[in-house]
Amino acid sequence: MVAETLDELNLRERTCGxxxxxxxxLAYNYFNCDFLxxxxxxxxxxxxxxxxxxxxxxxxxxxxxxxxxxxxxxxIVHSANRGEKFTTIFVNNAIYGMTGGQMAPTxxxxxxxxxxxxxxxxxxxxxxxxxxxxxxxxxTPAYIERVAVHTPQNIIGAKxxxxxxxxxxxxxxxxxxxxxxxxxxxxxxxxxxxATAWLQEKMTPYFxxxxxxxxxxxxxxDGPV
Amino acid sequence: xxxILMKGNEAIAEAAIRAxxxxxxCYPITPQSEVAEYLVKRMPEVGGVFLQAESEIAVAxxxxxxxxxxxxxFTSSSSPGISLMQEGLSYMAGSQLPCVVLNIVRGGPGLGGxxxxxxxxxxxxxxGGHGDYRLLVLAxxxxxxxxxxxxxxxxxxxxxxxxxxxxxxxxxxxxxxPVEFPDSYSEPELPPKDWAATGASDRDPLIIRSLFxxxxxxxxxxxxxxxxxxxxKKEEIRFENYKVKPSNKVLIVSYGTMARICQTVxxxxxxxxxxxxxxxxxxxxxxxxxxxxKEATRKNIESVLVVEMSMGQxxxxxxxxxxxxxxxxxxGRTGGIVPTPEEVxxxxxxxxxxxxxRGRPAKKRK
Numbered sequence: 001m002v003a004e005t006l007d008e009l010n011l012r013e014r015t016c017g018x019x020x021x022x023x024x025x026l027a028y029n030y031f032n033c034d035f036l037x038x039x040x041x042x043x044x045x046x047x048x049x050x051x052x053x054x055x056x057x058x059x060x061x062x063x064x065x066x067x068x069x070x071x072x073x074x075x076i077v078h079s080a081n082r083g084e085k086f087t088t089i090f091v092n093n094a095i096y097g098m099t100g101g102q103m104a105p106t107x108x109x110x111x112x113x114x115x116x117x118x119x120x121x122x123x124x125x126x127x128x129x130x131x132x133x134x135x136x137x138x139x140t141p142a143y144i145e146r147v148a149v150h151t152p153q154n155i156i157g158a159k160x161x162x163x164x165x166x167x168x169x170x171x172x173x174x175x176x177x178x179x180x181x182x183x184x185x186x187x188x189x190x191x192x193x194x195a196t197a198w199l200q201e202k203m204t205p206y207f208x209x210x211x212x213x214x215x216x217x218x219x220x221x222d223g224p225v
Numbered sequence: 226x227x228x229i230l231m232k233g234n235e236a237i238a239e240a241a242i243r244a245x246x247x248x249x250x251c252y253p254i255t256p257q258s259e260v261a262e263y264l265v266k267r268m269p270e271v272g273g274v275f276l277q278a279e280s281e282i283a284v285a286x287x288x289x290x291x292x293x294x295x296x297x298x299f300t301s302s303s304s305p306g307i308s309l310m311q312e313g314l315s316y317m318a319g320s321q322l323p324c325v326v327l328n329i330v331r332g333g334p335g336l337g338g339x340x341x342x343x344x345x346x347x348x349x350x351x352x353g354g355h356g357d358y359r360l361l362v363l364a365x366x367x368x369x370x371x372x373x374x375x376x377x378x379x380x381x382x383x384x385x386x387x388x389x390x391x392x393x394x395x396x397x398x399x400x401x402x403p404v405e406f407p408d409s410y411s412e413p414e415l416p417p418k419d420w421a422a423t424g425a426s427d428r429d430p431l432i433i434r435s436l437f438x439x440x441x442x443x444x445x446x447x448x449x450x451x452x453x454x455x456x457x458k459k460e461e462i463r464f465e466n467y468k469v470k471p472s473n474k475v476l477i478v479s480y481g482t483m484a485r486i487c488q489t490v491x492x493x494x495x496x497x498x499x500x501x502x503x504x505x506x507x508x509x510x511x512x513x514x515x516x517x518x519k520e521a522t523r524k525n526i527e528s529v530l531v532v533e534m535s536m537g538q539x540x541x542x543x544x545x546x547x548x549x550x551x552x553x554x555x556x557g558r559t560g561g562i563v564p565t566p567e568e569v570x571x572x573x574x575x576x577x578x579x580x581x582x583r584g585r586p587a588k589k590r591k
Contacts, residue, residue, distance in 0.1 A: 031430070034423070034425050036434070037320075038289075038316075042289075042313075045289075046289055048278075049293075052276055057423075057424060074280060075282075075286070077279075
């Protein structure tokens with residue numbers, strides 16, 4: 001959907017993507033645009049450096065929940081707060097996938113992972129982090145929406161949000177982050193169908209879908225525009 | 226251009242701009258914050274980028290990203306901050322990206338102190354981050370030299386597509402001296418930056434990375450880096466001799482600010498009849514090993530004295546270069562304490578007295 005959007009908006013030839021560490025570390029093999037590979041969690045810092053020097057280019061990061069919400073929390077919060085004009089695609093599947101299914105900051109209460117084998121104990125590890133909500137508290141204008149990709153209807157919605165994010169960037173409007181709820185049947189230990197149902201039943205109540213912040217709604221805010 | 230009086234940190238900042246490095250990312254830390262305070266005013270004048278990041282970790286990754294554009298990028302920090310940048314430096318070396326990093330060294334380890342030290346030599350010269358890579362490291366001993374080496378550093382960074390570090394100590398950053406900037410900046414021609422991510426409009430997409438999951442490819446990348454470092458060992462050796470002559474009984478080896486203090490020592494001892502020379506490495510990597518061995522093994526040299534503002538780090542490279550041909554002695558103060566000329570003189574007098582008391586020349590070489 002990201003690649004499709006870049007072509008639809010005719011941005012591909014001036015786009016630079018930034019791959020994270022995690023399941024999408026090899027993202028650059030599936031895109032037809034320039035790509036950088038970042039240290040774990042630091043994609044927003046690379047994006048900041050790149051975009052500041054080349055504001056005429058389109059820059060996006062593609063990050064998972066371990067990368068963005070754990071080791072890279074500082075980088076994403078400050079990039080959003082500075083209003084860096086790049087786009088982040090944040091894939092939240094509530095688990096570390098590439099390292100083999102460990103607990104992530106977004107792992108749900110009671111969810112079994114290899115490092116929470118009897119289920120996440122929120123007394124000891126805290127509540128799952130809601131990234132879209134957290135970043136929406138910042139005063140700086142941004143476009144932040146949470147979408148999901150477990151049904152055709154949701155995929156259509158996700159595509160619409162991604163397109164909107166890149167359109168905002170192309171217009172130089174604001175920072176944009178699309179949180180994409182996604183399944184990980186392998187590490188969840190479920191079949192694809194079961195995983196789809198689990199996302200709907202377990203994830204969407206805690207991670208509600210919708211637009212949390214848009215530059216239009218920020219027009220009356222105190223933040224710099 | 227006329228000579229102007231400038232603080233080291235500000236002169237280095239200006240030198241970076243003169244070398245075309247108009248993209249600067251930083252995080253405040255004593256004793257080098259004047260670099261940022263100077264550049265925040267100067268960058269808008271040249272249409273450059275100034276950004277204060279949330280941490281040195283972010284800084285190193287911002288210069289990583291910025292360097293991918295092919296433009297010259299610069300950052301500055303001091304010891305604890307440089308430790309946080311090691312991740313980014315390792316990635317930049319692995320991805321073959323140029324940048325210049327200024328380390329105005331303060332005493333360590335840990336939070337240490339804020340006074341001048343040379344205790345980051347190992348970190349700068351031997352690696353610092355993970356993996357098979359080196360930084361090119363240049364150590365100025367005057368503000369003018371800091372200016373000249375900073376400008377050179379950007380050229381070397383591009384030539385070798387590798388991070389280059391200016392290793393100064395707190396005194397280089399804080400001291401004021403007259404400096405002169407060249408009227409116009411020129412440098413030898415560099416190859417086109419066809420590796421830069423500029424958008425895949427008239428070419429295939431490119432990927433800038435240090436990830437090579439196939440061990441053969443990773444080894445190939447490490448061999449490419451190694452070859453560059455071998456080339457630097459041939460082409461980028463820099464050092465300076467001070468009063469090095471056949472009559473020298475002791476050869477001091479010292480770099481940066483400490484070397485200037487040693488020059489005073491040599492001047493002061495001369496009328497007293499002590500013949501001492503100074504070998505001052507300017508490039509710390511590549512290290513001027515061959516030249517040092519030549520000077521250290523001159524006929525009359527009885528011993529070598531390494532003087533550092535540390536507990537003894539460069540001394541290991543001196544020992545390697547001299548390879549047992551002469552005794553290598555060490556004197557250092559650390560934690561922000563700078564050895565005084567008197568302290569160094571005492572060391573030299575002890576060395577020379579020791580030799581004469583024993584009533585025999587330096588150990589015979591086979």
